[in-house]
Amino acid sequence: LGGLHAIPRSEYEQRCERLRELLLACRLDALVVTAEANLRYFAGFAPHLYVSPTRPWFAVLPLANEPFAIIPEMGLADMRRESWLSHIDSWASPRPADEGVSLLVEALLALPRRFGRIGFELGPETRLGMPIADFLSVRDRVAGSLEAADGGALVQQLRGAKSSLELSFMRSAIAAAQFAFDSLGKRVKPGLSEDEIYRTFQADALLGGGERTPYVAIGSGPDGYDSIVRGPTTRRLLTGDILGVDTGVTVAGYWADFNRNMAIGRSCEEAHFAYRTLWRAQEAAMKILRPGVRASDVWRTMADLLPSASSSVGRMGHGVGLDYTEPPSIHPNDHTVIEAGMVVTLEPSFSYLAGGASGGERFMALEEDFFMTDDGSVLLTGRAAAELPIV
Amino acid sequence: LGGLHAIPRSEYEQRCERLRELLLACRLDALVVTAEANLRYFAGFAPHLYVSPTRPWFAVLPLANEPFAIIPEMGLADMRRESWLSHIDSWASPRPADEGVSLLVEALLALPRRFGRIGFELGPETRLGMPIADFLSVRDRVAGSLEAADGGALVQQLRGAKSSLELSFMRSAIAAAQFAFDSLGKRVKPGLSEDEIYRTFQADALLGGGERTPYVAIGSGPDGYDSIVRGPTTRRLLTGDILGVDTGVTVAGYWADFNRNMAIGRSCEEAHFAYRTLWRAQEAAMKILRPGVRASDVWRTMADLLPSASSSVGRMGHGVGLDYTEPPSIHPNDHTVIEAGMVVTLEPSFSYLAGGASGGERFMALEEDFFMTDDGSVLLTGRAAAELPIV
Numbered sequence: 001l002g003g004l005h006a007i008p009r010s011e012y013e014q015r016c017e018r019l020r021e022l023l024l025a026c027r028l029d030a031l032v033v034t035a036e037a038n039l040r041y042f043a044g045f046a047p048h049l050y051v052s053p054t055r056p057w058f059a060v061l062p063l064a065n066e067p068f069a070i071i072p073e074m075g076l077a078d079m080r081r082e083s084w085l086s087h088i089d090s091w092a093s094p095r096p097a098d099e100g101v102s103l104l105v106e107a108l109l110a111l112p113r114r115f116g117r118i119g120f121e122l123g124p125e126t127r128l129g130m131p132i133a134d135f136l137s138v139r140d141r142v143a144g145s146l147e148a149a150d151g152g153a154l155v156q157q158l159r160g161a162k163s164s165l166e167l168s169f170m171r172s173a174i175a176a177a178q179f180a181f182d183s184l185g186k187r188v189k190p191g192l193s194e195d196e197i198y199r200t201f202q203a204d205a206l207l208g209g210g211e212r213t214p215y216v217a218i219g220s221g222p223d224g225y226d227s228i229v230r231g232p233t234t235r236r237l238l239t240g241d242i243l244g245v246d247t248g249v250t251v252a253g254y255w256a257d258f259n260r261n262m263a264i265g266r267s268c269e270e271a272h273f274a275y276r277t278l279w280r281a282q283e284a285a286m287k288i289l290r291p292g293v294r295a296s297d298v299w300r301t302m303a304d305l306l307p308s309a310s311s312s313v314g315r316m317g318h319g320v321g322l323d324y325t326e327p328p329s330i331h332p333n334d335h336t337v338i339e340a341g342m343v344v345t346l347e348p349s350f351s352y353l354a355g356g357a358s359g360g361e362r363f364m365a366l367e368e369d370f371f372m373t374d375d376g377s378v379l380l381t382g383r384a385a386a387e388l389p390i391v
Numbered sequence: 392l393g394g395l396h397a398i399p400r401s402e403y404e405q406r407c408e409r410l411r412e413l414l415l416a417c418r419l420d421a422l423v424v425t426a427e428a429n430l431r432y433f434a435g436f437a438p439h440l441y442v443s444p445t446r447p448w449f450a451v452l453p454l455a456n457e458p459f460a461i462i463p464e465m466g467l468a469d470m471r472r473e474s475w476l477s478h479i480d481s482w483a484s485p486r487p488a489d490e491g492v493s494l495l496v497e498a499l500l501a502l503p504r505r506f507g508r509i510g511f512e513l514g515p516e517t518r519l520g521m522p523i524a525d526f527l528s529v530r531d532r533v534a535g536s537l538e539a540a541d542g543g544a545l546v547q548q549l550r551g552a553k554s555s556l557e558l559s560f561m562r563s564a565i566a567a568a569q570f571a572f573d574s575l576g577k578r579v580k581p582g583l584s585e586d587e588i589y590r591t592f593q594a595d596a597l598l599g600g601g602e603r604t605p606y607v608a609i610g611s612g613p614d615g616y617d618s619i620v621r622g623p624t625t626r627r628l629l630t631g632d633i634l635g636v637d638t639g640v641t642v643a644g645y646w647a648d649f650n651r652n653m654a655i656g657r658s659c660e661e662a663h664f665a666y667r668t669l670w671r672a673q674e675a676a677m678k679i680l681r682p683g684v685r686a687s688d689v690w691r692t693m694a695d696l697l698p699s700a701s702s703s704v705g706r707m708g709h710g711v712g713l714d715y716t717e718p719p720s721i722h723p724n725d726h727t728v729i730e731a732g733m734v735v736t737l738e739p740s741f742s743y744l745a746g747g748a749s750g751g752e753r754f755m756a757l758e759e760d761f762f763m764t765d766d767g768s769v770l771l772t773g774r775a776a777a778e779l780p781i782v
Binding site for chain 2: 004047048049051052053054072073074075076077078082092093094095096099120121122123124125126127128129130131132133135136150152195198199200202203206207210211212213214215217226227229230231232233234248312313314315318323324325329331333334
């Protein structure tokens, strides 16, 4: 198979075999996927042009037949080269009046019918890669024979456990982000703007082996920042600032998601205390993080060590993989049992009052990525220093 | 207003004023937007964390009231700082069982009701930024009072005409991409891999002023490539290759979309002829490209000059702006009248038979970006050379 990252056919066949077990358990005759991550996962090919909303792409994964794809003609050469699927239908796109809809309807109606139900990406934490009017049209046109049901949860369950090959891509993405963090540590100084950090961090991550840098968040301010989910501003670093950078680098579609904090020259004791507290909360969670524990227990372990368990972020970690955030959430109400093969982040955060002259509320987060082995967990990211680094 | 790019409040107010005229004409009481580009366009703020599918974001633009937003709590600090909207509701997310749905339903039911219809992003070339199950839940819960209708087309109409400020962002994105092309021209040589080109092109575009590089497509091969919509492979350039790179750089969310071709050392006459033919087709189209002409006429002008009017790409250009591709399509069946303020690409392409020892079918495309003035068009991209460049 072509493309930058060779994934053996056997791995796709295993994914489809596991999918069939879930389709059977969920009483579905097939799964239809349209999301970039799911096309990549099941078809071994997501269109590079997924950024354009003009053309949808479909992979159909039946319970009883071989999987196949229905795609815009433009993608045929690439998909034939890169995908393991041998059956690919296409239409001459753009054709807004029938953008693959009739082909998909015909294909679904022609499938062997056992349960009369087809899974689509409908539920929590999914996005459908086609216009909703077209989805509703498909649903209505098959309605006499087939019911459209949610297949999102079973996809999330399948994708949760990573193979060793998937893990190697995540390690590469993490290494690229680490390269950018190392470079940032050498470059950071008063006068550097968030905007410059944003662009050079991305460039460094790319030159360090990353393929895309879809997310780099930056916060800076005296004795702390107030958001770790925002883009850069024109603000320039000053002595006494804390800088927080969270990323956001992918290799073969797989994400790294961790952050680093540093103080420019000095910082107030409250910020040092916040950092130390978050780091210790992570240490405690690392001790219990293993298959069998519940996401909510991991949350509780960290929350018990923080001055305030409530943070606007709403959770203290999540799954990572072909999406930047995947289930489960490290959240008091998410009782998902952690399983071997999952990659999850530990990301405690809380607000504190800055002790310096500036005063006021600040926010801090720490984040690392972990792989679940059969009986424990392995830290994938280089562990952040135990004390707030001063640069 | 904060953020990297100051857009005056008056511009947002003008957008909303024009939107109200369209809402009235389309008999809609409000428009609800969830797509990243539309949040940016109407609310002046798209969450940096839009890459995560965990949390949806809503902006509601009523016919009779002030616009407002309903967002996850995590985004409050950033949106209050960067958005011109003063009314922002939030919920503690993640909360998969009710991820903003109840708040949105209540807000919609509380709106002044004139037509009993609410516009959502449903139609061609839209993607909804929330799970479909949640959209269907909203639709069902307001169904006694409000009908969900398509508002996608009116958003596309509004966003079609770019302001001078929007145009300046597009010019910056184009300049950043041009910087990367210039740098590539100096760096390219036999032995360089597509993968290296992919990563250094992005890094150069970022250092040249780009903010994101969500799309860089690369094709290479002896006497031509076979796809201009694919990602990089490990293939290394050889003398006699043609390299084609298409991008894909954004500033303030606005895209540049143009490509460049170059031959490594030499190329066959058939490739030179293909390039020259495409370039001349663009020249002819440039002469008629102005407000009042139909997209299909622009297509016909180019098609008449090409040996084969049929290409798997299916169109010969499209709108560009906050999305990489926007309506209209330069397509025989798209009779949209080109209007002042639009930015469109001219992107003829066709397949040819390579004349070198390698033989076989190759593909070539040329693409430039144009802004529609009141009575003509202005080339935004530096015009590609009239003959296939040899490097």
